Amino acid sequence: MTGSRQTRLAADIGGTFTDIVLDTPAGRWTAKVLTTPRAPEEGVVEGVARILDRAGVAPGDVDIFVHGTTLATNALIERKGAKTAFLTTEGFRDILEMGFEKRFEQYDVFMDRPAPLVPRPLRIPVRERVSAAGRVLAPLDAGHIRAVAARLRDEEVEAVAVGLMHAYAHPGHEREIGRILEDELDGATVCLSSEVCPEMREYERFSTTCANAYVRPLMSGYLHRLRGSLGARGLTCPFFMMMSGGGLTTLENAARFPVRLVESGPAGGVMLAGQVARDCGLADALSLDMGGTTAKICLIENGEPERSRTFEVARMYRDLKGSGLPVRVPVIEMVEIGAGGGSIARVDEMGQIRVGPASAGSEPGPACYGLGGRNATVTDANLVLGKLDPDRFAGGRITLEADRSSAALARDVGEPLGLAGHWPAVGVAEMVEENMSNAARVHAVERGKDIARHTMIAFGGGAPLHAGRLARKLGIRRVVIPKGAGVGSAIGFLLAPVSYTVVRSLRVTLSDFDSARVDDMLRDMVAEATAIVAPGVPDGAPLAAGRTVELRYAGQGHDLRLALDDAPLGAGGAALLRERFEALYGEIYGLTIAELDVESTSWSVTVSAEVPPASGAPPPATPQRSAANGNARRLYDAGLGGMVDCPVYWRGGLERGTDIAGPAVIAEDQTSTIVPADFSASIDMRDNIVMEDLSGREAGP
Secondary structure (H helix, E strand, O other): OOOOOOEEEEEEOOEEEEEEEEEOOOEEEEEEEEEOOOOOHHHHHHHHHHHHHHHHOOHOOOOOEEEEEEEHHHHHHHHHOOEEEEEOOOOOHHHHHHOOOOOOOOOOOOOOOOOOOOHHHEEEEEEEOOOOOEEEEEOOOOHHHHHHHHHHOOOOOOOOEEOOOOOOOOOHHHHHHHHHHHHOOOOOOEHHHHHHHOOHHHHHHHHHHHHHHHHHHHHHHHHEEEEEHHHHHHOOOEEEOOOOOOOEEEEEHHOHHHHHHHHHHHHHHHHHHHHHHHHHHOOOOEEEEEOOOOEEEEEEEEEEEEOOOHHHHHHHOOOOOOOEEEEEEOOOOOEEEOOOOOOOEEEOOOOOOEEEEEEOOOOOOOOHOOOOOOOHHHHHHHHHHHOOOOOHHHOOOOOOHHHHHHHHHHHHHHHHHHHOOOOHHHHHHHHHHHHHHHHHHHHHHOOOOOHHHEEEEOOOOOOOOHHHHHHHHHHOEEEEEEOOOHHHHHHHHOOOOEEEEEEEEEEOOOHHOOOOHHHHHHHHHHHHHHHHHHOOOOOOEEEEEEEEEEEEEHHHOEEEEEEEEOOOOOOOOHHHHHHHHHHHHHHOOOOOOOOOOOOEEEEEEEEOOOOOOOOOOOOOOOOOOOEEOOOEEEEEEOOEEEEEEOOOOEEEOOOOOEEEEOOEEEOOOOOOEEOOEEEEEEEEEOOEEEEEOOOOOOOOO
């Protein structure tokens, strides 16, 4: 993928809106349409057709299409995937239920644990056993597998996950089972743990494989329907999917391993935030992405987000670690909470306002949409507080009805608490902002970071509405609202490289290190990743390969990740690895243990293509509006404690270097930036809005 391909299209499906971005040599067009939950591809096709028509671009002139979706995540959360069976070595069918054998809430006797995706009757033991060294202890009984296949046919199973002991290193039996099942089960999905997650640690490997099998029929069907619908309209360019680790992959690979798409939409937003941080020279940044359903928070250091190899989906108990389903895939480390524009507000039995995690979504949506929604939501509160223009919401596609918002807020919040006027809306806004600020504090503290030293980068349809108030609560002095913030995740898709990560578990000690074996394995991994990446990029496009290893002292249960140089490890590899491992270990823990051997657990290779340049052309021609629209808007300002008149500025009419004093509203098609009192806002040389807190006050409510 190179700069010669300059017409690029991105689509991001969220819980409420589907965002579309088109980059061309003439500039950038953006659009928002309501998500169509029952057939998500319909919203994408509608948005694509609309934006291509506005830009005057023929479908055949698009060079690249990039897509991200929450469909896989939602299927896991809502348990709406395929009927799935799990085949495993005799004696290990209950690993999915036993998990890590830990209590994530030590003292709650009523603690609920997440139910496995596969119920016990469909977790079927098979006769085989291979040792960790690869010795066959019990041969595979092919006749038994065929009998199991007959049972699965009778049960009308749609997907089968296969996870055998030590198959990450010795996959022969898994592959044989896969061949038998594909012969016996016509049309059923079969996923092997040695392909989905070839790593040690059985629970995570089995859980990831089951999750992949559970969502693959849904995702594969959706992706191929979408490609067919777009192709029928003339959009036949290469089709890429955003992955949770921040890279792109081909549609075919995404359909095969859809578990890698979990959190793909939020990952796109972090890619945008990382680029903004690099452009602005920000050493420490806090990415805040607030959409219609959730808010996502990520810490970025020197332009790079924190990454992880594990992730939990669908945490069900106070967002505590351990209360969700673990998946072991490359992922950008972030925290996600149910705080979006569609988050439903209510008063609980204790007389406290609660917001989220339930959301009105796009159907029926907030009360103000007039589409049948009756619940009061954050969007309703923002409309009553003057933060939204009822005539220009989502680029004028939706006209908001303030009377419906006021009535819903009065009924759901005002009457139970004895509040009138705009005060129910104030309570809802304050609560959702406190939820987000608390999540950001916890996320930073868990990582030993001082959040007040960060610059907030806010994007998504909702974040610019709340960013100033959140910054005040967190003690953050500066907020950056990037250009195109309302569709930030979709823009981030266009900044991501085509890439793929291959992981292999190989447990070797440095005292008995076979560098030739390791170098051969790494070369094979590079070749495997390159084979997946290369078809998605033009011939001759440069590829880069990054390599890492996870090391620990022998006998420990946790690893440290080290980046490897491009050169082969060679004869001196063991000594170099030990030196670098102990330097990192000492930095983190303050000591080293010279008498213990060091061993590897996993090795990974990421092959990525060059990132295409963003469009440097001026924005497309649109109807010009003056910087101020001439009408002051009534806006609630928390610092001033009431509704005040403030000017409204159109972002497209503001020149670089413009300074604005708060309180004020800076409006654009996809969102609005609220500049609180005691804040200033300016337009920098990259067309970002930069807000500064001038009050000198410490963090507080």
